[in-house]
Amino acid sequence: MTASSQTTTIHLVRHGQTLLNTTPIRFRGRRDVPLNRTGRKQATAAGLKLASEGISIVYSSPLGRAFEVGTAIATGSRLDDVVPLDDLVNLDYGRWEGLTNEESEAVDPAAWKAYKTDPRAAHCPGGESVIAAEDRVVRALTTIGERHPGETVAAVSHGVMLRLAVLGTVGQVTADWSFPISTGGSLVFEVTDGVVTFASKLDGDIRTDEALAGVSS
Template sequence: MSVKIILVRHGQTEWNRIERFRGRYDIPLNQTGLDQATRTGMKISKKWKPTAIYSSPMGRALETAKKIGEFCDLPVVPCDGLNDIDYGEWQGLTPEDVNKRWPDLLKVWYEIPEMAYIPEGESLTQVKERAMSTIRELCEKHPDSTIVLVSHTVVNRMILLSILGAGKDHFWRIHQDPCAINIFEQNHTFYNVVCWNDTCHLDV
């Protein structure tokens, strides 16, 4: 059994542009993000033939996935396992805001993120466990197929680190730009990474 997974980060939002902790806040794509989603849909439809599209239930991810679905003539299935990290009490705040209330914890987040426990939020371990459980379930559901998953930077990073066998301490070494395309394949019990953080389609 071989499954090709096209893992996409959603397009740009205003909170990406000015940098706020987004998490479960439902922020729409801005115009740049909509344009990025369109270009991503064009690229995927021309190069691959996916049989299913799954997305985080957050609006910014669903908007991106629906643009891809328009070009691929496929519906989008919301998937809770692809939802963004729950930033708890940090959601909606800028790093400067967080630093005023939790300076020590913010330092941990940026320096040793695997040890960060965000108040009322999720840890990276929790994100990894639910995301990889979702990957396994979807691969079993779509054997010998190509599927598209649209998610968020934290979730995508944890998926990529997991399939590479790298620790959570490498979290900040993985880049995920808006509408980046990552491709990996499941071959029986292991994964092969084909590419990550590909944004060439956005430069057209």
Template sequence: MTLAFIRHGQTDWNRDGRLQGSSDVPLNETGREQARAAERMLTDWPWDAVVSSPLSRARETAQIIADGLGLPLGPAYPELVERDYGPLEGLPDTEMMARYPDRAYPGAEPLDEVVERCLAGMARIDADFPDQNVVIVCHGTIMKYTLIRLTGHRVEAILNGTVSAIERDADGWRVLTINGEPIRTAEER
């Protein structure tokens, strides 16, 4: 099974550097172009389904990708919604990161809970699409920390409209790409 995590395309809040979280902010035109670019990155792999978070920016990105791949848009999974930043949503992200470098934002959903929620969503996707290759359109924070937990691979940031793919084998999950860049194993270096 291969999963391609794609961070939704850009929104005005992304462009303006605002904490977005679970707020339902739509894509902007740059975000739509990023979704089309992500779809082009996926054309070399065989995909069986495209699913997403229910937030509009993820659904629209997923619809653009599904259309480009000639697949129907699959379900939205509430477990894939971005981290809830509570009262900090909409505030400048650089200011919040400077004030809270450990990302323990007051009133925000704990990161461990975000990852557990994503893993539950992945289990549902696996049950709905057993042993199939699935494109999952969701959000930066949930992707970053879930990828770190699953693979142990260091991930600095997840960029809008990029593909971060992982593959499950007998030993667990292996990173194929982060932000569209292939990851080489120690043997390949």
């Protein structure tokens, strides 16, 4: 770190709940699935939670379920716009998209085993490699840091992308790499001199479940 270094704080937020996030859970991937009622409440709650953080700008995956959360955060922070950033878009699950875990395993058992236990060696059948998605999300955080030195920024993405952001900055891969991050929850990252670091707990700094009681239906 140099004397002139400025650290950018990024609240990386998972989008709210959709119908495909409920039982049975299915891979959403690039499908533009809208938020359900709970997801919309989580979006509002995330906006309220971040309103006191001094957010200067909001970025989002271009998919609607993420953009709606970004809009709620922008509203809570009295900002006019949400900036789409393609590198925040969800992992392309290919032939797994729309399927349950069990159905996905049946499509390609070897690829499924790699996805669950060795993500950096995994490639979704007909879709994207996990390492490519990891590179994308870390690049997104780096880009935001370069554009907004010293600022506090919100960025909305998808559950697997938040987990890959952790893997890409902490560098540890374990069999339980798919640790849970609640819909509407977030993790904090910092960017200094182009280096991204993970700066929060794995259970997220924002879990909107307890905040829902204060959000009208």
